[in-house]
Amino acid sequence: EKGGYEHFMLKEIFEQPKSIHDTLRGRLLVEEGIIKMAGIWDNLERLNQAQKITIIACGTSWHAGLIGEYLIEEFARIPVEVEYASEFRYRNPIISEKDIVIAISQSGETADTMAAIKMAKEKGAFVYGICNVVDSSISRVTDAGSYTHAGPEIGVASTKAFTAQLTVLSLIALKLGKHNGHLSNQEFMRLCTELETIPQKVQEVLESTHEITKEIAKSFVDAQNFLYLGRGYNFPAALEGALKLKEISYIHAEGYPAAEMKHGPIALIDENMPIVIIAPRQGHYDKIVSNVQEIKARKGKVIAVVNKGDTQVASVADYVIEFPETSECFSPIIASVPLQLLAYYIAVYRGANVDQPRNLAKSVTVE
Numbered sequence: 001e002k003g004g005y006e007h008f009m010l011k012e013i014f015e016q017p018k019s020i021h022d023t024l025r026g027r028l029l030v031e032e033g034i035i036k037m038a039g040i041w042d043n044l045e046r047l048n049q050a051q052k053i054t055i056i057a058c059g060t061s062w063h064a065g066l067i068g069e070y071l072i073e074e075f076a077r078i079p080v081e082v083e084y085a086s087e088f089r090y091r092n093p094i095i096s097e098k099d100i101v102i103a104i105s106q107s108g109e110t111a112d113t114m115a116a117i118k119m120a121k122e123k124g125a126f127v128y129g130i131c132n133v134v135d136s137s138i139s140r141v142t143d144a145g146s147y148t149h150a151g152p153e154i155g156v157a158s159t160k161a162f163t164a165q166l167t168v169l170s171l172i173a174l175k176l177g178k179h180n181g182h183l184s185n186q187e188f189m190r191l192c193t194e195l196e197t198i199p200q201k202v203q204e205v206l207e208s209t210h211e212i213t214k215e216i217a218k219s220f221v222d223a224q225n226f227l228y229l230g231r232g233y234n235f236p237a238a239l240e241g242a243l244k245l246k247e248i249s250y251i252h253a254e255g256y257p258a259a260e261m262k263h264g265p266i267a268l269i270d271e272n273m274p275i276v277i278i279a280p281r282q283g284h285y286d287k288i289v290s291n292v293q294e295i296k297a298r299k300g301k302v303i304a305v306v307n308k309g310d311t312q313v314a315s316v317a318d319y320v321i322e323f324p325e326t327s328e329c330f331s332p333i334i335a336s337v338p339l340q341l342l343a344y345y346i347a348v349y350r351g352a353n354v355d356q357p358r359n360l361a362k363s364v365t366v367e
């Protein structure tokens with residue numbers, strides 16, 4: 001049932017072109033120029049008139065939520081906050097009937113997320129669910145929702161569910177923006193056309209980075225720390241890359257917005273510190289080039305995740321992982337894939353139990 005792969009995690013990483021495609025299927029209709037999502041369509045007015053959207057989730061789903069914030073604020077111009085469900089539920093947050101809460105959960109069974117939803121409902125908010133497991137508790141208790149169609153995810157470390165969550169959040173943001181007038185039809189069409197190419201680009205990145213991530217992993221089996229840096233849409237991708245490594249390899253890793261480095265973490269950098277830096281050409285490219293130079297000046301080991309054909313960052317980096325270019329807003333979907341592979345191979349070479357890391361469960365149904 002691992003389909004010839006050594007672990008479920010690797011199988012699930014390689015399933016992403018299909019799981020993203022399945023999540024888009026029947027929804028992204030580029031020729032007709034529409035995004036079809038019943039849960040959004042049926043509640044369009046309520047969603048677009050929300051005074052604020054609060055996204056609640058845990059772990060990897062929380063990282064997806066952070067990217068969801070960037071997407072919804074950019075394209076639909078609705079204020080978004082992202083909270084850990086475990087914090088939200090215990091701090092009497094300001095939520096009313098005018099609010100929308102989006103709960104993201106792969107399993108649909110996470111206790112903290114469930115409790116946060118119940119509280120939001122008691123305060124009168126409309127709760128929209130993004131779950132992967134059909135008919136899960138969270139999908140049943142929410143007022144409306146959209147499923148990710150990633151298929152069963154067995155590996156404890158979330159991979160294909162994460163990229164499917166990003167896919168659904170992209171669809172939601174584009175659809176809201178189109179209907180509330182913040183996104184021009186031309187821009188909507190351009191983004192939809194690009195979104196349609198993502199499964200193919202994920203396929204390309206799997207093929208082109210599989211060997212190099214294995215090679216890089218060999219050099220870092222004995223690392224004790226890792227930093228992951230990114231800016232804009234790729235800051236949450238850096239957090240997610242770090243979480244993947246921690247969970248399965250037990251190497252301490254932290255994600256940071258690249259510009260925050262100078263406010264503290266730069267003190268950690270020496271020749272023993274590997275730093276994964278996500279630097280696609282769009283967005284804040286020139287800023288990230290100077291971040292890389294600052295790291296190299298302190299002898300940090302840079303693993304640069306850059307667009308194909310990059311020269312500026314690539315020329316100073318110690319290791320280069322290339323990925324196909326896309327719109328900045330979709331780049332975390334593609335850039336996350338080699339980070340999953342890197343974490344996977346480091347863990348495998350360390351002899352760790354990748355599918356069932358110590359102390360972790362697939363769904364956390366206790367507090």
Ligand code: M6R
Nearest residue numbers: 059060061105106107110157158
């Ligand atoms: O099923 P959920 O999406 O609600 O799970 C949330 C977290 O427990 C989960 O993402 C966890 O962080 C994963 N092990 C990450 O790989």
